[in-house]
Amino acid sequence: MKIVLDSVTKGSRNAALPPTSATFATGEVTLARAETEQRPTVLGLIASGRMRPDAGTVTIDGNTDYGAMRRKIALIDAPDVCEPAADVTVGGIVAEELMFAGRPSNPIAVNRALAELGASEWGRYAIGTVPPTVRIGLLAELALLRKGVEGLVITSPDRHGGDPNEWWELARRLAGRDLAILIVAGDASAAAIAATSLVARLDESTAPRPAGAEDAAGTFDEDPGRDDTDELPDVIVATAHPEPELHATALAEDPE
Template identity: 75%
Template sequence: MRIVLDSVAKDPRNAALPPTSLTFQTGQATLARAETEQRPAVLGLIASGRMRPDAGTVTIDGATDASALRRRVALIDATDVCEPAPDVTVAGIAAEELMFAGRSSSPLAVNRRLAELGASEFARYAIGTVPPTVRIRLLAELALMRKSVEGLVIVSPDRHGGDPVEWWRFARELAGRGIAVLIVAGDASAAAIAAESLVSRLDETGGPQTFDEDPGRDDTDALPDVVMTEPEQAEERA
Protein backbone atom coordinates (compact mmCIF):
# COMPACT_ATOMS: atom_id res chain seq x y z
CA MET A 1 0.00 0.00 0.00
CA ARG A 2 1.33 3.41 -0.98
CA ILE A 3 -0.32 6.68 0.02
CA VAL A 4 0.75 9.94 -1.61
CA LEU A 5 -0.20 13.44 -0.48
CA ASP A 6 0.61 15.95 -3.20
CA SER A 7 0.56 19.63 -2.18
CA VAL A 8 -2.44 19.20 0.11
CA ALA A 9 -3.62 22.33 1.93
CA LYS A 10 -6.56 23.33 4.08
CA ASP A 11 -8.60 26.56 4.29
CA PRO A 12 -8.47 29.44 1.81
CA ARG A 13 -5.36 31.03 3.30
CA ASN A 14 -3.65 27.73 4.07
CA ALA A 15 -3.69 28.62 7.76
CA ALA A 16 -4.95 25.23 8.91
CA LEU A 17 -2.38 23.44 6.74
CA PRO A 18 0.06 24.95 4.22
CA PRO A 19 0.85 22.98 1.03
CA THR A 20 2.29 19.67 2.18
CA SER A 21 3.60 16.70 0.21
CA LEU A 22 4.59 13.32 1.60
CA THR A 23 4.43 9.59 0.96
CA PHE A 24 4.00 6.72 3.38
CA GLN A 25 3.85 3.08 2.45
CA THR A 26 3.89 -0.53 3.56
CA GLY A 27 7.01 -1.49 5.48
CA GLN A 28 8.18 2.05 6.09
CA ALA A 29 7.96 4.53 8.98
CA THR A 30 7.57 8.17 7.99
CA LEU A 31 7.80 11.22 10.25
CA ALA A 32 6.15 14.44 9.05
CA ARG A 33 6.82 17.74 10.81
CA ALA A 34 3.83 19.89 11.68
CA GLU A 35 3.73 22.69 14.23
CA THR A 36 0.86 24.73 15.77
CA GLU A 37 -2.04 23.28 17.72
CA GLN A 38 -4.24 22.55 14.71
CA ARG A 39 -1.97 21.42 11.88
CA PRO A 40 -0.97 17.95 13.14
CA ALA A 41 -4.60 16.85 13.48
CA VAL A 42 -5.55 18.37 10.12
CA LEU A 43 -2.67 16.60 8.38
CA GLY A 44 -3.58 13.35 10.12
CA LEU A 45 -7.22 13.63 9.06
CA ILE A 46 -6.28 14.29 5.44
CA ALA A 47 -3.64 11.54 5.34
CA SER A 48 -6.14 8.98 6.65
CA GLY A 49 -8.97 9.98 4.29
CA ARG A 50 -11.12 11.57 6.97
CA MET A 51 -10.92 15.16 5.72
CA ARG A 52 -10.96 16.49 2.18
CA PRO A 53 -8.14 18.95 1.40
CA ASP A 54 -9.04 22.30 -0.14
CA ALA A 55 -6.11 21.93 -2.52
CA GLY A 56 -3.89 19.10 -3.68
CA THR A 57 -4.58 15.39 -3.98
CA VAL A 58 -4.43 12.24 -1.86
CA THR A 59 -4.09 8.86 -3.55
CA ILE A 60 -3.90 5.29 -2.32
CA ASP A 61 -2.13 2.91 -4.67
CA GLY A 62 -2.51 5.49 -7.43
CA ALA A 63 -6.27 5.98 -7.01
CA THR A 64 -8.33 8.71 -5.38
CA ASP A 65 -10.42 6.62 -3.01
CA ALA A 66 -11.16 8.17 0.38
CA SER A 67 -13.35 5.23 1.38
CA ALA A 68 -10.53 2.73 0.87
CA LEU A 69 -8.15 5.04 2.69
CA ARG A 70 -10.44 5.25 5.72
CA ARG A 71 -10.90 1.50 5.74
CA ARG A 72 -7.23 0.60 5.41
CA VAL A 73 -5.63 3.34 7.51
CA ALA A 74 -6.42 3.92 11.20
CA LEU A 75 -6.08 7.39 12.71
CA ILE A 76 -4.48 7.22 16.15
CA ASP A 77 -4.81 9.69 19.04
CA ALA A 78 -5.62 12.81 16.99
CA THR A 79 -6.31 15.75 19.29
CA ASP A 80 -10.02 16.57 19.65
CA VAL A 81 -10.82 13.93 17.03
CA CYS A 82 -10.14 10.40 18.24
CA GLU A 83 -8.02 10.75 21.34
CA PRO A 84 -9.55 8.81 24.23
CA ALA A 85 -10.89 10.76 27.19
CA PRO A 86 -8.09 10.92 29.77
CA ASP A 87 -10.15 9.25 32.51
CA VAL A 88 -11.15 6.16 30.48
CA THR A 89 -9.37 3.03 31.67
CA VAL A 90 -7.04 1.02 29.49
CA ALA A 91 -9.38 -1.95 29.93
CA GLY A 92 -12.30 0.15 28.71
CA ILE A 93 -10.41 1.21 25.60
CA ALA A 94 -9.36 -2.38 24.91
CA ALA A 95 -12.97 -3.56 25.23
CA GLU A 96 -14.14 -0.95 22.73
CA GLU A 97 -11.42 -1.81 20.21
CA LEU A 98 -12.16 -5.52 20.54
CA MET A 99 -15.78 -4.75 19.72
CA PHE A 100 -14.78 -2.66 16.68
CA ALA A 101 -12.63 -5.58 15.52
CA GLY A 102 -15.60 -7.94 15.73
CA ARG A 103 -14.18 -9.87 18.65
CA SER A 104 -15.47 -10.69 22.10
CA SER A 105 -15.14 -7.73 24.45
CA SER A 106 -15.77 -9.68 27.64
CA PRO A 107 -13.56 -9.00 30.67
CA LEU A 108 -11.78 -12.29 30.00
CA ALA A 109 -11.07 -11.31 26.38
CA VAL A 110 -9.86 -7.88 27.48
CA ASN A 111 -7.51 -9.36 30.07
CA ARG A 112 -6.18 -11.85 27.52
CA ARG A 113 -5.47 -9.17 24.92
CA LEU A 114 -3.76 -6.87 27.40
CA ALA A 115 -1.64 -9.79 28.57
CA GLU A 116 -0.62 -10.47 24.96
CA LEU A 117 0.50 -6.85 24.72
CA GLY A 118 2.38 -7.01 28.01
CA ALA A 119 0.07 -4.35 29.45
CA SER A 120 -1.89 -6.21 32.11
CA GLU A 121 -0.51 -3.98 34.85
CA PHE A 122 -2.14 -0.95 33.23
CA ALA A 123 -5.65 -2.42 32.88
CA ARG A 124 -7.15 -0.29 35.65
CA TYR A 125 -5.11 2.82 34.83
CA ALA A 126 -6.76 5.83 33.24
CA ILE A 127 -5.24 6.20 29.78
CA GLY A 128 -4.15 9.72 30.68
CA THR A 129 -1.81 8.34 33.33
CA VAL A 130 0.08 5.65 31.42
CA PRO A 131 3.62 6.31 30.13
CA PRO A 132 3.64 7.98 26.67
CA THR A 133 5.21 5.10 24.74
CA VAL A 134 2.92 2.58 26.43
CA ARG A 135 -0.05 4.72 25.41
CA ILE A 136 0.99 4.84 21.75
CA ARG A 137 1.83 1.13 21.67
CA LEU A 138 -1.56 0.20 23.16
CA LEU A 139 -3.61 2.41 20.85
CA ALA A 140 -1.68 1.27 17.78
CA GLU A 141 -1.77 -2.45 18.56
CA LEU A 142 -5.47 -2.34 19.43
CA ALA A 143 -6.30 -0.56 16.16
CA LEU A 144 -4.36 -3.19 14.22
CA MET A 145 -6.79 -5.85 15.41
CA ARG A 146 -9.20 -4.65 12.71
CA LYS A 147 -8.64 -6.95 9.75
CA SER A 148 -8.81 -4.20 7.14
CA VAL A 149 -6.16 -1.97 8.75
CA GLU A 150 -2.81 -1.95 6.96
CA GLY A 151 -1.53 1.46 8.00
CA LEU A 152 -1.50 3.88 10.91
CA VAL A 153 -1.41 7.66 11.15
CA ILE A 154 -0.29 8.63 14.66
CA VAL A 155 -0.83 12.27 15.58
CA SER A 156 1.38 14.27 17.95
CA PRO A 157 2.67 11.54 20.26
CA ASP A 158 5.16 14.13 21.53
CA ARG A 159 2.39 16.10 23.25
CA HIS A 160 2.32 13.45 25.98
CA GLY A 161 6.00 13.94 26.86
CA GLY A 162 8.58 11.18 27.07
CA ASP A 163 11.45 10.37 24.74
CA PRO A 164 10.50 10.65 21.04
CA VAL A 165 13.23 8.16 20.16
CA GLU A 166 11.24 5.49 22.01
CA TRP A 167 8.01 5.89 20.05
CA TRP A 168 9.98 6.29 16.82
CA ARG A 169 11.65 2.96 17.54
CA PHE A 170 8.19 1.43 18.01
CA ALA A 171 7.08 2.93 14.67
CA ARG A 172 10.04 1.24 12.99
CA GLU A 173 9.11 -2.05 14.63
CA LEU A 174 5.60 -1.74 13.18
CA ALA A 175 7.09 -1.04 9.76
CA GLY A 176 9.17 -4.19 10.15
CA ARG A 177 5.90 -6.10 10.48
CA GLY A 178 4.69 -4.74 7.14
CA ILE A 179 2.62 -1.82 8.45
CA ALA A 180 2.60 1.60 6.76
CA VAL A 181 3.28 4.14 9.51
CA LEU A 182 3.00 7.93 9.41
CA ILE A 183 3.76 9.92 12.54
CA VAL A 184 2.98 13.63 12.65
CA ALA A 185 5.09 15.44 15.24
CA GLY A 186 6.84 18.73 15.98
CA ASP A 187 10.28 20.14 15.28
CA ALA A 188 11.78 19.21 18.65
CA SER A 189 10.91 15.54 18.19
CA ALA A 190 12.21 15.54 14.62
CA ALA A 191 15.49 17.04 15.84
CA ALA A 192 15.86 14.44 18.60
CA ILE A 193 15.17 11.57 16.21
CA ALA A 194 17.54 12.95 13.58
CA ALA A 195 20.29 13.34 16.19
CA GLU A 196 19.81 9.79 17.48
CA SER A 197 19.87 8.46 13.93
CA LEU A 198 23.12 10.31 13.19
CA VAL A 199 24.77 8.99 16.35
CA SER A 200 23.67 5.45 15.49
CA ARG A 201 25.14 5.71 12.01
CA LEU A 202 28.43 7.06 13.36
CA ASP A 203 28.58 4.24 15.90
CA GLU A 204 27.96 1.68 13.17
CA THR A 205 30.49 3.10 10.72
CA GLY A 206 33.10 4.38 13.15
CA GLY A 207 32.78 7.74 11.45
CA PRO A 208 34.47 10.91 12.66
CA GLN A 209 33.25 12.67 15.78
CA THR A 210 32.03 16.20 15.10
CA PHE A 211 31.05 19.15 17.23
CA ASP A 212 28.50 21.92 16.87
CA GLU A 213 30.32 25.16 16.12
CA ASP A 214 27.38 27.13 17.52
CA PRO A 215 25.43 25.17 20.15
CA GLY A 216 22.99 28.03 20.66
CA ARG A 217 21.96 28.17 17.01
CA ASP A 218 18.43 27.04 16.07
CA ASP A 219 18.93 24.40 13.38
CA THR A 220 15.32 23.25 13.06
CA ASP A 221 14.89 24.97 9.70
CA ALA A 222 17.63 22.72 8.33
CA LEU A 223 15.61 19.61 9.15
CA PRO A 224 13.69 17.93 6.33
CA ASP A 225 9.90 18.24 6.47
CA VAL A 226 9.57 14.48 6.04
CA VAL A 227 11.86 11.79 7.45
CA MET A 228 11.58 8.23 6.14
CA THR A 229 13.36 5.21 7.49
CA GLU A 230 13.74 1.55 6.77
CA PRO A 231 11.96 -0.68 9.29
CA GLU A 232 13.67 -1.81 12.46
CA GLN A 233 13.34 -5.50 13.14
CA ALA A 234 12.66 -6.47 16.74
CA GLU A 235 15.87 -8.47 17.03
CA GLU A 236 17.94 -5.39 16.19
CA ARG A 237 17.03 -3.89 19.54
CA ALA A 238 18.43 -6.80 21.52
Protein backbone atom coordinates in the same frame (compact mmCIF):
# COMPACT_ATOMS: atom_id res chain seq x y z
CA MET B 1 0.68 -0.02 0.04
CA LYS B 2 1.91 3.49 -0.70
CA ILE B 3 0.21 6.74 0.30
CA VAL B 4 1.35 9.97 -1.35
CA LEU B 5 0.32 13.45 -0.21
CA ASP B 6 1.38 16.06 -2.76
CA SER B 7 1.19 19.72 -1.70
CA VAL B 8 -2.04 19.28 0.26
CA THR B 9 -3.55 22.34 1.95
CA LYS B 10 -6.59 23.13 4.09
CA GLY B 11 -8.43 26.24 5.18
CA SER B 12 -8.71 29.86 4.14
CA ARG B 13 -5.28 31.08 3.05
CA ASN B 14 -4.01 27.62 3.99
CA ALA B 15 -4.30 28.55 7.67
CA ALA B 16 -5.34 25.06 8.82
CA LEU B 17 -2.55 23.39 6.83
CA PRO B 18 0.06 25.01 4.58
CA PRO B 19 1.26 23.11 1.48
CA THR B 20 2.50 19.77 2.79
CA SER B 21 3.91 16.73 1.02
CA ALA B 22 4.67 13.31 2.51
CA THR B 23 4.82 9.68 1.50
CA PHE B 24 4.46 6.61 3.67
CA ALA B 25 4.62 3.02 2.51
CA THR B 26 4.53 -0.56 3.71
CA GLY B 27 7.64 -1.48 5.66
CA GLU B 28 8.59 2.10 6.43
CA VAL B 29 7.90 4.72 9.07
CA THR B 30 7.69 8.38 8.06
CA LEU B 31 7.65 11.42 10.32
CA ALA B 32 5.98 14.54 8.93
CA ARG B 33 6.45 17.82 10.77
CA ALA B 34 3.40 19.88 11.72
CA GLU B 35 3.23 22.65 14.31
CA THR B 36 0.37 24.50 16.05
CA GLU B 37 -2.55 22.93 17.88
CA GLN B 38 -4.72 22.21 14.83
CA ARG B 39 -2.37 21.28 11.97
CA PRO B 40 -1.26 17.82 13.17
CA THR B 41 -4.86 16.65 13.41
CA VAL B 42 -5.76 18.14 10.01
CA LEU B 43 -2.76 16.45 8.40
CA GLY B 44 -3.62 13.17 10.13
CA LEU B 45 -7.20 13.32 8.90
CA ILE B 46 -6.09 13.97 5.32
CA ALA B 47 -3.39 11.29 5.40
CA SER B 48 -5.89 8.68 6.60
CA GLY B 49 -8.57 9.58 4.04
CA ARG B 50 -10.95 11.12 6.55
CA MET B 51 -10.71 14.68 5.25
CA ARG B 52 -10.23 15.96 1.72
CA PRO B 53 -7.67 18.71 1.12
CA ASP B 54 -8.66 22.02 -0.43
CA ALA B 55 -5.73 21.74 -2.82
CA GLY B 56 -3.15 19.13 -3.72
CA THR B 57 -3.62 15.42 -4.23
CA VAL B 58 -3.80 12.30 -2.06
CA THR B 59 -3.34 8.85 -3.59
CA ILE B 60 -3.20 5.27 -2.40
CA ASP B 61 -1.19 3.01 -4.69
CA GLY B 62 -1.49 5.62 -7.43
CA ASN B 63 -5.25 6.09 -7.19
CA THR B 64 -7.51 8.63 -5.50
CA ASP B 65 -9.67 6.42 -3.31
CA TYR B 66 -10.64 7.87 0.06
CA GLY B 67 -12.84 4.89 0.88
CA ALA B 68 -9.92 2.49 0.54
CA MET B 69 -7.78 4.77 2.67
CA ARG B 70 -10.34 4.82 5.46
CA ARG B 71 -10.60 1.03 5.39
CA LYS B 72 -6.86 0.38 5.31
CA ILE B 73 -5.48 3.20 7.47
CA ALA B 74 -6.29 3.68 11.14
CA LEU B 75 -6.01 7.14 12.67
CA ILE B 76 -4.38 6.89 16.10
CA ASP B 77 -4.80 9.26 19.07
CA ALA B 78 -5.66 12.37 17.04
CA PRO B 79 -6.51 15.30 19.37
CA ASP B 80 -10.20 16.24 19.38
CA VAL B 81 -11.00 13.41 16.96
CA CYS B 82 -10.16 9.96 18.31
CA GLU B 83 -8.01 10.46 21.41
CA PRO B 84 -9.44 8.62 24.44
CA ALA B 85 -10.54 10.69 27.41
CA ALA B 86 -7.70 10.92 29.90
CA ASP B 87 -9.70 9.39 32.77
CA VAL B 88 -10.88 6.29 30.89
CA THR B 89 -9.14 3.12 32.07
CA VAL B 90 -6.96 1.08 29.76
CA GLY B 91 -9.34 -1.84 30.32
CA GLY B 92 -12.27 0.32 29.22
CA ILE B 93 -10.44 1.32 26.04
CA VAL B 94 -9.61 -2.30 25.28
CA ALA B 95 -13.27 -3.28 25.71
CA GLU B 96 -14.39 -0.55 23.31
CA GLU B 97 -11.80 -1.42 20.68
CA LEU B 98 -12.66 -5.11 20.87
CA MET B 99 -16.27 -4.17 20.20
CA PHE B 100 -15.25 -2.03 17.19
CA ALA B 101 -13.22 -4.97 15.87
CA GLY B 102 -16.28 -7.22 16.11
CA ARG B 103 -14.83 -9.33 18.93
CA PRO B 104 -16.20 -10.28 22.35
CA SER B 105 -15.68 -7.39 24.78
CA ASN B 106 -16.66 -8.95 28.11
CA PRO B 107 -14.26 -8.79 31.10
CA ILE B 108 -12.73 -12.17 30.30
CA ALA B 109 -12.04 -11.11 26.71
CA VAL B 110 -10.57 -7.82 27.92
CA ASN B 111 -8.23 -9.54 30.36
CA ARG B 112 -7.15 -11.98 27.67
CA ALA B 113 -6.45 -9.14 25.23
CA LEU B 114 -4.46 -7.23 27.83
CA ALA B 115 -2.36 -10.31 28.49
CA GLU B 116 -1.75 -10.86 24.77
CA LEU B 117 -0.65 -7.23 24.45
CA GLY B 118 1.70 -7.53 27.41
CA ALA B 119 -0.27 -4.82 29.20
CA SER B 120 -2.11 -6.62 32.00
CA GLU B 121 -0.53 -4.43 34.66
CA TRP B 122 -2.01 -1.32 33.07
CA GLY B 123 -5.63 -2.48 32.89
CA ARG B 124 -6.89 -0.43 35.85
CA TYR B 125 -4.83 2.67 35.07
CA ALA B 126 -6.36 5.73 33.42
CA ILE B 127 -4.96 6.08 29.91
CA GLY B 128 -3.79 9.60 30.76
CA THR B 129 -1.39 8.20 33.37
CA VAL B 130 0.46 5.56 31.34
CA PRO B 131 3.88 6.27 29.75
CA PRO B 132 3.73 7.73 26.23
CA THR B 133 5.24 4.72 24.44
CA VAL B 134 2.93 2.32 26.29
CA ARG B 135 -0.06 4.46 25.31
CA ILE B 136 0.93 4.67 21.65
CA GLY B 137 1.80 0.99 21.42
CA LEU B 138 -1.46 -0.05 23.04
CA LEU B 139 -3.65 2.15 20.83
CA ALA B 140 -1.77 1.01 17.73
CA GLU B 141 -2.15 -2.69 18.57
CA LEU B 142 -5.86 -2.27 19.29
CA ALA B 143 -6.40 -0.50 15.96
CA LEU B 144 -4.66 -3.38 14.19
CA LEU B 145 -7.34 -5.75 15.50
CA ARG B 146 -9.73 -4.21 12.99
CA LYS B 147 -10.12 -6.16 9.77
CA GLY B 148 -8.16 -4.86 6.79
CA VAL B 149 -5.95 -2.31 8.56
CA GLU B 150 -2.58 -2.08 6.79
CA GLY B 151 -1.33 1.29 7.96
CA LEU B 152 -1.39 3.71 10.88
CA VAL B 153 -1.33 7.48 11.15
CA ILE B 154 -0.16 8.40 14.65
CA THR B 155 -0.91 12.00 15.53
CA SER B 156 1.10 14.19 17.91
CA PRO B 157 2.61 11.49 20.14
CA ASP B 158 5.04 14.14 21.39
CA ARG B 159 2.27 15.95 23.26
CA HIS B 160 2.45 13.22 25.91
CA GLY B 161 6.10 13.95 26.72
CA GLY B 162 8.92 11.45 27.01
CA ASP B 163 11.75 10.66 24.61
CA PRO B 164 10.57 10.76 20.97
CA ASN B 165 13.21 8.21 20.02
CA GLU B 166 11.30 5.62 22.07
CA TRP B 167 8.09 5.89 20.06
CA TRP B 168 10.14 6.20 16.86
CA GLU B 169 11.70 2.81 17.61
CA LEU B 170 8.25 1.42 18.38
CA ALA B 171 7.01 2.68 15.01
CA ARG B 172 9.94 1.01 13.25
CA ARG B 173 9.05 -2.29 14.87
CA LEU B 174 5.46 -1.88 13.70
CA ALA B 175 6.67 -1.13 10.17
CA GLY B 176 8.64 -4.37 10.37
CA ARG B 177 5.31 -6.20 10.44
CA ASP B 178 4.54 -5.06 6.87
CA LEU B 179 2.68 -1.94 7.94
CA ALA B 180 2.82 1.59 6.58
CA ILE B 181 3.36 4.08 9.41
CA LEU B 182 3.05 7.88 9.35
CA ILE B 183 3.79 9.90 12.47
CA VAL B 184 2.78 13.56 12.61
CA ALA B 185 4.87 15.41 15.18
CA GLY B 186 6.44 18.75 15.97
CA ASP B 187 9.82 20.30 15.26
CA ALA B 188 11.38 19.37 18.61
CA SER B 189 10.68 15.67 18.14
CA ALA B 190 11.86 15.75 14.54
CA ALA B 191 15.09 17.44 15.66
CA ALA B 192 15.70 14.81 18.36
CA ILE B 193 15.10 11.93 15.96
CA ALA B 194 17.19 13.56 13.25
CA ALA B 195 20.05 14.08 15.69
CA THR B 196 19.96 10.45 16.79
CA SER B 197 19.86 9.34 13.16
CA LEU B 198 22.83 11.56 12.29
CA VAL B 199 24.90 10.18 15.17
CA ALA B 200 24.05 6.62 14.13
CA ARG B 201 25.03 7.33 10.54
CA LEU B 202 28.30 8.90 11.60
CA ASP B 203 29.04 5.85 13.75
CA GLU B 204 28.26 3.57 10.83
CA SER B 205 30.54 5.55 8.54
CA THR B 206 33.53 4.56 10.67
CA ALA B 207 32.81 0.82 10.45
CA PRO B 208 32.72 -1.59 7.47
CA ARG B 209 29.22 -1.95 6.02
CA PRO B 210 27.85 -4.83 3.93
CA ALA B 211 27.06 -3.93 0.33
CA GLY B 212 23.42 -2.99 -0.12
CA ALA B 213 22.71 -2.55 3.59
CA GLU B 214 20.01 0.00 4.39
CA ASP B 215 20.11 2.69 7.05
CA ALA B 216 17.87 1.38 9.84
CA ALA B 217 18.27 4.51 11.96
CA GLY B 218 16.44 6.76 9.52
CA THR B 219 17.12 8.92 6.49
CA PHE B 220 16.12 12.41 5.49
CA ASP B 221 13.73 12.60 2.56
CA GLU B 222 15.83 15.16 0.75
CA ASP B 223 18.53 15.29 -1.92
CA PRO B 224 20.95 12.48 -0.97
CA GLY B 225 23.87 14.79 -1.71
CA ARG B 226 22.88 17.48 0.77
CA ASP B 227 24.36 17.98 4.20
CA ASP B 228 21.79 16.76 6.76
CA THR B 229 23.03 19.35 9.24
CA ASP B 230 22.08 22.26 6.95
CA GLU B 231 18.46 22.39 8.11
CA LEU B 232 15.78 20.24 9.68
CA PRO B 233 13.96 18.22 6.99
CA ASP B 234 10.18 18.36 6.66
CA VAL B 235 10.02 14.57 6.37
CA ILE B 236 12.12 11.84 7.99
CA VAL B 237 11.88 8.27 6.74
CA ALA B 238 13.24 5.06 8.26
CA THR B 239 13.12 1.48 7.08
CA ALA B 240 11.70 -1.22 9.31
CA HIS B 241 13.60 -2.26 12.40
CA PRO B 242 16.28 -4.77 11.35
CA GLU B 243 14.96 -7.30 13.88
CA PRO B 244 11.25 -6.55 14.47
CA GLU B 245 10.13 -7.47 17.98
CA LEU B 246 6.74 -8.43 19.33
CA HIS B 247 4.54 -5.62 20.61
CA ALA B 248 4.78 -6.90 24.18
CA THR B 249 8.35 -5.62 24.33
CA ALA B 250 7.17 -2.07 23.82
CA LEU B 251 4.32 -2.30 26.31
CA ALA B 252 5.94 -4.14 29.19
CA GLU B 253 7.07 -1.22 31.35
CA ASP B 254 6.87 -1.20 35.13
CA PRO B 255 3.93 0.95 36.29
CA GLU B 256 5.71 1.43 39.63
